[in-house]
Amino acid sequence: MQKEEKVSLSPFTTLKIGGVADLFCSPQREEELRQCIQMAKVKDVPILVMGRGANLLVGDVEGLVVSTRYMRGMWVREEKDGLKVKVMAGEPLKTLIQLALKENLEGLYRLAGFPATVGGAVAMNAGAFGYEISQHLTHVAFLDWDGRLHRVPAKEINFSYRHSPFPRWGIVVWAEFLFPRSEKPVYEEYLQIRERRKKTQPIHQPTCGSTFKNPPGDYAGRLIQLVGLKGYRLGRVAFSEIHANFIINLGGATFQEATELIQIAKDKVYRELGITLEEEVRIVEGRRSDGWKIL
Incomplete structure (x- = not known):
């Protein structure tokens, strides 16, 4: 190691x-x-x-x-209800999506383009286009903070919008899914989603994905654009001209620049629209953050 x-x-x-x-x-x-x-x-x-x-x-x-x-690896088994897939936490989500396309599986193809690992996607309950990765999740194995392995049914895990109990419970080791096969070909819709991402997201620039969670009934990108911050630049970071909810690194950007830009957006949206934006991106510095586990 x-x-x-x-x-x-x-x-x-x-x-x-x-x-x-x-x-x-x-x-x-x-x-x-x-x-x-x-x-x-x-x-x-x-x-x-x-x-x-x-x-x-x-x-x-x-x-x-x-x-x-x-921490990579993937195992597949045919079941009467679909395809059971066990995936190690470090396996790129892209690998699982490629399997979904090959086997014409429901749902997962909608996460095409997410640059995450399977463990990371489970930990944040990644989702897009009406689909969340927890929908076809059956079990999660994780090490708790004493190093003990637990295998927990997904129905006993409190998943919500872009949220799970991880890493509070521990570190995901592997995840198991049961994907039903789709009655219609999924590849065409996958191509449509991929093209939509190319047109509406800065996929060719360094980004951390969505900066803020969407408020109920609205879109964070729309609110940022509404207060005039779409394309706004601070030092070497900016809100993308393509999608205002994406921060892009223009080259050599710093943590301080990015966090300051995030705060500018939060303050301006609250001041002008009365809406509090909540970060979707995990922010970590020093010894304190929601991303930390203090042992």
Whole structure:
């Protein structure tokens, strides 16, 4: 298992912004992940879990960063109700989507273009176009913060809009799904979704995905545009001209620039429209964040 000190995190995030992590490890197996948890306990430092660094804005990290990107593998079994798929947390979501297209499976193809791992997608209950990844989830296995493995039925996990109990409960090791086969070909709709993303999202620029959650009955991007911040630039970051709810890195951007831009949008939308925007992106710095687990 790879263990390092003083690691720059910018190469490990899709926004290409990142401070320095005091400690960094990349487990490949469950037992190595357990060793990471024990190491953090011995050193008395918090843990931040990363997959591919999507949906993450991170500064300097005073603790242990655990990257699950090498915890990969996928197993498939035919069932009478569809296809059962067990996937390791570090497997790219793209791999699972490719299987869904090949086997003509329901739902998952709508997440095409998400640069996440399966574990990361489960942890944030990733969703798009009326679909959430938890819809076809049957079980999740995770290590709790004492290193014990739990296998929990999805129906016992409180998933909600872009939210799950992870990493509060622990670190996802693998997820199991049961996907029904679609009665109609899904590939054509997949192509339509992919083309729509190309036209409406800055997919060719460094971004962390949606910056804010959509308020009930509205869209964060519409609100940001309404207060005149679409395309607004601060230093080396900006709200995209293509989609106002996406922050883009124009080259060499810093954590401070990005967090300041986020605050500008929150303040302006609240001041002018009376609506409080809630971040969808996880913001991590120092030793404190919702993304941390303090051992």
